[in-house]
Amino acid sequence: MNALEFDRYSIRFGDFQVLREISLGVEEGSFVAILGPNGAGKSTLLKSVLGLTQGLPQEGRVQISGSVRVLGKDPGEVPPDWMGYVPQVKGFDRSFPALALEVVVSGLRRSWPLRIRPEERRRAEAMLEQVGALHLAGRRLGRLSGGELQRVYLARALIREPRLLLLDEPATGVDAVGEADLYRHLEAYQSAHSQGAARVTVLMITHDWEAAQHHASQVLLLNRRVVGYGRPEAVLCHECLAEAFGHVGHAHSLVMGR
Amino acid sequence: MLEALQFPFLQRALLAGLMVGGLASYLGVFVVQRRLSFLGDGLAHAAFAGVALGLFFHTEPLWVALPFAVAVALAITWVRERSNLGDDTAIGIFFAVSVALGVLFMSLRQGFAPDAVAYLFGSILAVTKADLLAVGAVALLVVLAAPLWKHWAYATFDRELALADRRPVSLHDYLLAGLVALMVVTAVKVVGIVLIAAFIVIPAAAARLLSRTFAAMTLLSVSFGVLSVIPGLMVAYQLDVPAGSAIVLVQAAVFALALWLRR
Numbered sequence: 454m455n456a457l458e459f460d461r462y463s464i465r466f467g468d469f470q471v472l473r474e475i476s477l478g479v480e481e482g483s484f485v486a487i488l489g490p491n492g493a494g495k496s497t498l499l500k501s502v503l504g505l506t507q508g509l510p511q512e513g514r515v516q517i518s519g520s521v522r523v524l525g526k527d528p529g530e531v532p533p534d535w536m537g538y539v540p541q542v543k544g545f546d547r548s549f550p551a552l553a554l555e556v557v558v559s560g561l562r563r564s565w566p567l568r569i570r571p572e573e574r575r576r577a578e579a580m581l582e583q584v585g586a587l588h589l590a591g592r593r594l595g596r597l598s599g600g601e602l603q604r605v606y607l608a609r610a611l612i613r614e615p616r617l618l619l620l621d622e623p624a625t626g627v628d629a630v631g632e633a634d635l636y637r638h639l640e641a642y643q644s645a646h647s648q649g650a651a652r653v654t655v656l657m658i659t660h661d662w663e664a665a666q667h668h669a670s671q672v673l674l675l676n677r678r679v680v681g682y683g684r685p686e687a688v689l690c691h692e693c694l695a696e697a698f699g700h701v702g703h704a705h706s707l708v709m710g711r
Numbered sequence: 712m713l714e715a716l717q718f719p720f721l722q723r724a725l726l727a728g729l730m731v732g733g734l735a736s737y738l739g740v741f742v743v744q745r746r747l748s749f750l751g752d753g754l755a756h757a758a759f760a761g762v763a764l765g766l767f768f769h770t771e772p773l774w775v776a777l778p779f780a781v782a783v784a785l786a787i788t789w790v791r792e793r794s795n796l797g798d799d800t801a802i803g804i805f806f807a808v809s810v811a812l813g814v815l816f817m818s819l820r821q822g823f824a825p826d827a828v829a830y831l832f833g834s835i836l837a838v839t840k841a842d843l844l845a846v847g848a849v850a851l852l853v854v855l856a857a858p859l860w861k862h863w864a865y866a867t868f869d870r871e872l873a874l875a876d877r878r879p880v881s882l883h884d885y886l887l888a889g890l891v892a893l894m895v896v897t898a899v900k901v902v903g904i905v906l907i908a909a910f911i912v913i914p915a916a917a918a919r920l921l922s923r924t925f926a927a928m929t930l931l932s933v934s935f936g937v938l939s940v941i942p943g944l945m946v947a948y949q950l951d952v953p954a955g956s957a958i959v960l961v962q963a964a965v966f967a968l969a970l971w972l973r974r
């Protein structure tokens with residue numbers, strides 16, 4: 454079954470066509486790496502799944518499935534805890550007095566905690582520990598580094614135990630060890646929360662070709678339209694890269710030169 | 712001071728002051744954190760236009776000022792949502808239009824308007840039962856809206872995350888703006904158009920300096936807002952100076968103390 458389906462989906466910002474006629478079925482349980490140049494519409498694609506593009510001129514459909522409860526639903530109809538999201542731009546108010554632990558709990562409650570219950574604290578701390586960020590629990594969010602923020606936001610996305618994970622460049626700013634950890638966590642989460650046919654699906658935007666090749670079950674090459682979608686070895690070919698990026702420069706030699 | 716509390720006018724002053732202090736500093740937490748500090752001033756001047764219009768038609772100014780200020784608050788929120796104008800720009804435009812209208816209505820009305828001066832600077836010692844009831848009604852609304860704290864806070868922290876979690880963020884924005892407008896209009900008679908913004912901004916700003924969490928900031932802000940009313944009123948009564956000014960100066964002292972404590 455497809456966890457996610459795009460049917461001739463297009464979206465514009467004013468006169469600017471960001472995504473054109475995206476048709477794509479993401480099978481449940483996939484780990485999709487989304488690759489493409491800056492401005493390719495990768496973030497916009499994830500936002501369309503989250504229902505954040507409502508009110509913009511869109512055509513076609515985005516549908517989410519995964520169970521009897523969630524069968525061919527529009528983004529706005531899916532239970533909000535179905536999806537976990539790590540945004541690319543951490544657009545939070547830097548002067549807002551927030552502790553990392555509260556941010557994780559907000560992922561559970563979908564609102565801001567006035568008081569954190571012991572049970573919530575326990576879960577949030579366990580989640581932070583899993584992503585190697587327990588030591589950040591009591592730190593102020595506005596004072597964390599980029600890589601530290603990524604870990605806190607990942608814990609925030611995972612704590613609600615989503616069936617569909619939408620991660621927008623979650624490895625950016627994370628150190629090399631942290632990046633290896635990230636894939637380990639995601640794979641562990643995916644297998645721990647998949648029973649039988651009900652499987653967790655991950656969509657992750659990245660610029661790391663090598664990691665995509667190693668860890669993703671599918672690769673989506675995107676440049677305003679679908680340039681390629683399929684198994685990494687099929688999609689990360691010379692012609693596809695040339696088509697997605699317009700030129701095969703350094704990025705290509707990184708993949709092919711190994 | 713304690714024996715002075717047997718005077719009903721002082722009881723009303725204290726009660727009105729405590730309620731306005733608490734309400735303004737509670738809603739002020741969101742206003743300040745959303746960088747809408749100018750909103751209090753903007754709405755106070757919208758209230759001024761409403762009051763002027765009410766006086767012009769010889770009706771109870773409150774009944775004109777209330778809908779007028781609420782309409783302006785909703786309009787500011789609408790413009791902010793729809794345009795890329797800076798927050799202050801949208802507010803500034805309504806601010807200017809309100810003042811222009813207020814002055815226009817005042818000048819259309821023949822003769823001097825001493826009652827209008829009362830609105831400019833407030834008269835906490837002249838608070839009537841009706842004024843008190845109006846503030847009390849707004850207090851009741853704000854208490855009823857207490858469950859919105861967690862949603863307002865969430866959207867203040869990160870609007871996109873709240874939207875991704877399918878919260879009705881813009882409905883909540885309008886409710887916040889509407890409540891701030893109601894609070895400002897009913898408080899204007901008590902503390903005056905000129906000073907109400909201070910009641911909204913100063914306690915919240917002082918609280919933020921000392922808080923690690925938004926919950927703590929809220930509690931501290933309300934404490935500052937409520938507690939600075941008492942010494943303020945005492946000073947005003949003893950020295951026979953305007954109470955609104957005295958309270959704001961106490962708040963400013965608290966802010967200075969917070970700045971110093973935070974070093």
Ligand SMILES: Nc1ncnc2c1ncn2[C@@H]1O[C@H](COP(=O)(O)OP(=O)(O)O)[C@@H](O)[C@H]1O
Pocket residue numbers: 466471489490491492493494495496497498
């Ligand atoms: N809210 C917006 N208004 C106008 N243009 C936008 C908006 N969001 C994104 N864009 C534009 O759409 C294009 C795709 O953006 P995005 O999806 O963020 O790209 P990517 O994540 O692939 O780098 C970019 O050129 C960007 O400038």
Ligand SMILES: [Mg+2]
Pocket residue numbers: 495496497541621
């Ligand atoms: Mg992006």
